[in-house]
Amino acid sequence: MHPAALLFLASATVIGVLGSIHMLYTFYGNKLHPRDAATLLAMQHSHPVLTRETTVWKATLGFNASHSLGAMLFALVFGYLAGWQWPLLQASWFLQGLGLGTLLVYWALARRYWFSIPRRGIVLTCALFAAGLVAIWMPVGV
Numbered sequence: 001m002h003p004a005a006l007l008f009l010a011s012a013t014v015i016g017v018l019g020s021i022h023m024l025y026t027f028y029g030n031k032l033h034p035r036d037a038a039t040l041l042a043m044q045h046s047h048p049v050l051t052r053e054t055t056v057w058k059a060t061l062g063f064n065a066s067h068s069l070g071a072m073l074f075a076l077v078f079g080y081l082a083g084w085q086w087p088l089l090q091a092s093w094f095l096q097g098l099g100l101g102t103l104l105v106y107w108a109l110a111r112r113y114w115f116s117i118p119r120r121g122i123v124l125t126c127a128l129f130a131a132g133l134v135a136i137w138m139p140v141g142v
Contacts, residue, residue, distance in 0.1 A: 001086075007132035008082035008089065008099075012075040014125045015103075018118055019071025026064040074102060082132075090136055103129055 025031040034040050043057040054062075078099055081089040089095055103126045110119040 001083075002090070002135075004090070004132045004135035005082045005086050007128050007135055008078055011103075011125050011128035011132065012079035012082065014121055014128065015071050015106075016075025016079065018121045018125075019068045019075060022071065022118070023065060023068035026061060026068060032064060071106075074099070078129075096133055096136070099129060100126075100133065 034043070040057070043060065044055055046056045047054065048056060048059060078089075081095065103122070106122050107126050110122040114122075
């Protein structure tokens with residue numbers, strides 16, 4: 001397997017694990033609950049200004065779940081491309097740019113809104129993906 005493909009697979013694995021853990025934490029346990037019980041209660045009984053059809057808490061669960069799915073989908077798509085459709089990923093500037101662009105948006109969100117563990121995971125994911133890009137485009141023997 002091409003060294004760049006291994007780097008892309010490693011990148012996909014990191015973000016896939018992060019997304020899967022995030023999904024588990026969204027629906028099981030209290031790791032993503034507010035520490036203040038009154039805040040959770042308020043979220044469960046408050047509606048966003050946009051609509052009364054949901055609560056802030058239900059919207060939070062949905063946002064977290066869809067965020068997790070995005071990370072998991074990225075992992076599946078780029079893991080598949082790197083592992084089973086390598087010539088396509090290797091030749092496609094579009095797919096390479098799409099992957100890097102997506103990860104850079106995750107990195108920007110991580111810098112602004114997340115805590116240290118997922119932020120470090122996204123930095124690692126970006127670094128592995130970028131190293132894969134370098135390995136694709138670096139001339140052989142350099």
